[in-house]
Amino acid sequence: MYTLPDLDYNYDALGKYISKDIMELHHSKHHQTYIDKLNAALEKAPEFKQKSLEDLLRDLDGLPKEVRTVVRNNGGGHYNHTQFWKWMSPDGGGEPSGELADALKAKYGDFQKFVDEFSAQAAAVFGSGWAWLMPDLSINTSPNQDNPLNTGQPEPILGLDVWEHAYYLDYKNKRPDYIKAWWNVVNWHDVAERFAKSSK
Ligand code: MN3
Numbered sequence: 343m344y345t346l347p348d349l350d351y352n353y354d355a356l357g358k359y360i361s362k363d364i365m366e367l368h369h370s371k372h373h374q375t376y377i378d379k380l381n382a383a384l385e386k387a388p389e390f391k392q393k394s395l396e397d398l399l400r401d402l403d404g405l406p407k408e409v410r411t412v413v414r415n416n417g418g419g420h421y422n423h424t425q426f427w428k429w430m431s432p433d434g435g436g437e438p439s440g441e442l443a444d445a446l447k448a449k450y451g452d453f454q455k456f457v458d459e460f461s462a463q464a465a466a467v468f469g470s471g472w473a474w475l476m477p478d479l480s481i482n483t484s485p486n487q488d489n490p491l492n493t494g495q496p497e498p499i500l501g502l503d504v505w506e507h508a509y510y511l512d513y514k515n516k517r518p519d520y521i522k523a524w525w526n527v528v529n530w531h532d533v534a535e536r537f538a539k540s541s542k
Pocket of ligand 1 (some may be wrong): 423507
């Protein structure tokens with residue numbers, strides 16, 4: 343049975359960038375609902391309880407048809423949010439250092455150009471979805487709760503939730519304002535660790 347992971351910080355820790363109200367609703371209600379629905383689906387296909395969440399998402403076609411879409415949406419929701427909480431920190435923001443900084447500079451010219459490109463792609467997601475930074479530092483997006491695992495790609499090293507539930511209470515319909523604020527809480531320490539692991 344999957345359970346809701348604790349945050350490494352309090353609901354009010356991201357301060358003016360992402361409010362306590364959003365964090366509490368997003369974590370305790372939205373994320374919890376994905377977990378409840380994922381667990382309910384796996385009750386109907388108990389032989390798949392042994393597989394890791396990542397493996398389930400990598401092989402959705404291997405699941406029985408009657409639970410496939412539920413696992414895709416809610417297993418994806420659980421995976422994506424579990425990472426998302428770690429990709430933010432009250433000590434976040436600024437720029438990465440070390441290997442990741444060098445690699446981003448090599449690919450995008452400078453850090454700001456990377457930020458601009460990622461922000462543009464995140465802003466352009468139609469409806470609900472996510473923007474991702476991949477281990478090769480390419481940027482892509484997914485609709486709904488899909489993620490790169492569904493198409494056989496590696497795990498992303500950074501992702502941004504652009505569902506309205508992630509920002510509407512603070513930013514109303516202004517998704518670009520939310521994206522701009524979010525850079526102030528990005529946990530580059532976590533992203534750099536994932537980048538280092540992915541290149542080994
Ligand atoms: Mn969300």
